[in-house]
Each structure stands twice: as structure tokens, then as C-alpha cells.
Amino acid sequence: MAGKKYSKKHQVRSYECDQTEKMTLPMLMNVMMEVSGEQSDQLKRGAKEMTDAGLGWIIIQYTFDIKRMPRLQETIEVETQAMKYNKIFTYRNFTAYDQQGEPLVEVQTTFAAIDMTKRKMARITEDLIAPYEAPFVKRLERTPKPEPVDREAASSLPYRVRYFDIDSNRHVNNSKYAEWAINPLGQDFLNTHEMTYANIKFDKEVFYGELIESVYSVKEEEEEVITSHRIESNGILNCEAQFNWKKI
């Protein structure tokens, strides 16, 4: 038994698509977060109530199983469901469906609550979570780790955190880490490969003006290509990711 579902239709806009006319992963992440934010607002556990309680949600990890990315102009339905929680984490799923109700992208996420003044993880209280009606589970989930970067075969590109990377939550928008990770793979690769799986794990947030390095390595396998990524600032790990790709 999992918790309440919430869903919303979304028509894919041209500025949400890359040059292959498919929705970008960063934009899908943005739309997903919007949908779960709306559910929270509806259950009176939105940004306002969280701020009043001195708390905020942060994302710890996303994994994506991608049958195909939504296409330009396509209307998708983005569904979210609070799955379960323990004292530290909540687990929430998202599914993007096509108009025939077929799942296109299935996403598992892990959230944690943070105390906004102490900037530390906060215990997830019953009051905070009850309206979602997800079951409490004692045990922590084991989530898959992104395959690590092969340091000996790695390349990297530097990025500076820009003003527009920061959203109305006053943090670097989560989707920007995915942009920084994916971009160095380059146009030739990205126009000839489709993502089938993504695993993005956040460690330490980056701040405005910081210089980050997007480090990556590429592993060619028989059936697919696996790319491994690290976003680092001053040698500190900010985010790790793995993407699996099939040739188009």
C-alpha cells in the first residue's frame, strides 16, 4: 500500500525540447517537481507550510527508466505518488504517461527534510507526512549507486554557476546539475543517442558564482553506452550521475 496519487497533464513546449524534438531530461525534472509541489500545496504541506515550520525538502536521488522521452507538442500526464517514508527519507514515484496511458518514463526519488536554519537534515515527523497517507517503514531503502567515473579515462569541462541557475527556492535548480553533466557529452553524441536510464545522486549543493567541474567517462558496451559523471567544486563532490544510452 502506497500513498495518495496526484496527476497533471502537460503539453510539451518547443523550449522544453532539444534539437531532436524530444523533451530534455532537465525540463522533465522541472515539470515533475512542479506536480509534486502542487500535490503538497493541495495537502497543505506546500512551500508555505514548510517554511512556517522552518523546514524544506531536498532531493537526494532520482532514478529514471525511460521507454522514450516525451515529444514536442505531445500531451503527457505526469503522475506522482508518495510511496513510503522512514525517519530520514521519503520515497516518491513519478510516471509520465502518453495519451494512451502507456508509461513513457518511470522515476523513483528520495527526498529528505532539512532544517533551514541549521542547514541540517531534519527528522521527518508524522505531522509533516500524514496527509500523503504513505506507510511508515522502519528500514531504509537501498537505492542503486551511479556507476563511478573512470578517473583514468575521464574528461571534464568547467562551468560557473549563473544567476539564472538559481530558482525561486534560492538554490541552484536540481535540473541544472543534470544539464552540467549531460552537456559535455557534446552535440554529436547527444543527437545520435537516446537515454534509457538515469541515476542522479546529490551530495553537497553548489552556490552562486562557484566554479564547478563536470567530469565524465564513457563506457561502450555491446548493447549500450554507459556514461558516468561527477559534478565537483574545489575537489568536493556535489553530484554523481550515471546515464545509459542506446544508439538511434
Place this chain on the structure above:
Amino acid sequence: MAGKKYSKKHQVRSYECDQTEKMTLPMLMNVMMEVSGEQSDQLKRGAKEMTDAGLGWIIIQYTFDIKRMPRLQETIEVETQAMKYNKIFTYRNFTAYDQQGEPLVEVQTTFAAIDMTKRKMARITEDLIAPYEAPFVKRLERTPKPEPVDREAASSLPYRVRYFDIDSNRHVNNSKYAEWAINPLGQDFLNTHEMTYANIKFDKEVFYGELIESVYSVKEEEEEVITSHRIESNGILNCEAQFNWKKI
């Protein structure tokens, strides 16, 4: 007498806002273009029909008069209207209204048609433009020029054109030029000033992988601050802009 109007409601999302919880200019530009694209689709002069005719629309210039930018969660109505055309240009207005019908942002734009194979401006034919019902005017409009950069007081920041800067039209998305121009002004300036006017004029497009310079100068006046901007690549002008700002 001007041409047909078309409008669409839009709720401002958190990822469309900056840290001051106001919609960003680049995102407003994206939403506007989406609305005029929908009007064109409805009138059977959309991307598909243009491509079939070997043509495409490019934006030459935008000017914005900004009473205030739309706010996080606010539902705005974005209206567009084809105003007039001559042999070379079409003029189209946009207005973003609040829920009381008050205009928040008023925008004038100049478009040109290009021949996609020759990559040259194409003559605007009657057939192309008739469904918009805008009047033909012989005379070219005089549009205001952005105030030029003061070279002696100028600063600059370099940017590399990224994969995600290119949208499904296979060009650098127009809104990216605005991002490149605004970003170097920095967080301290941008969090303490609100834009009241923008004038963005495009010259030569930039391409994937190119290194561009975002050059700017700042002029403090009694009542406002005027910033002037140039996007250049290899010394060639790609885009000029002027923004007027009031202190918050």
C-alpha cells in the same frame, strides 16, 4: 486596424522564476513565442507549413515595457496580435495581463522570414501572411536602437554555446541571448533592481560550440540605471540590448 488576436493563460512555475520569485525575462520570451506559434498553427501557417514552403521566421527585435514581471504562481494571460507587415518585416505585439486584466508587460516585436536553404531573408508573400489579417504598410517601421555599450567603461564575460541552448528549431533559443546579456550583471545587482524596459536586437546568430563574449556597460542616472549589452563572437556582433532598471 491591426490583425487577429490570440491569447492563452499561463500559470507561472517555480522553474520559470528567479530568486526574487518573479518570472525571468528569458522565460517570458519563451512563453510568448509559444503563444504566437499556437496562433500560427491555428491559422495553418505554423512551423510545418513554413518548413514545407522552405521558410522560417526569425526575430529581429523585441522591446518590452514592463510595469511589473509576473510573479510565482500567478496566472497571466498572454495575448498576441499581428499588427502590420511590409515586404521585409512583420510587426507583432504581445501583452501579458494579470487576472484583473491589467497589462503587466507590453512587447513589440519585429519578425522576418528567411529562406531556409539560402539562409537569406525572404520576401513576405501575401499567401504567407493573409490569415493573420494584419494590414500591409509600405513604409518600414522605425524601431528604437538599444543604447550602445560604452566601450571605455565596459566589462565582459565569456560563454560557450551549450547543447541545451539549442531548441527544437535547431537554433540557439532567442531567450539564451537575453540570459547571456543579463547574467554578468550579477546577483547583487539583479536582486536589488527590477527591469522596466528592454530592447533586444538580433544581428547574426551564434552556433553550437562557439565562444561568445557578453560585453556590457552600466550607466547610473538619477531615476534609473541603464545597462547596455553586446553579444559578440570573434569580434562580430550577434546581438545588442539595452535594459532599464529601477532600484527595489
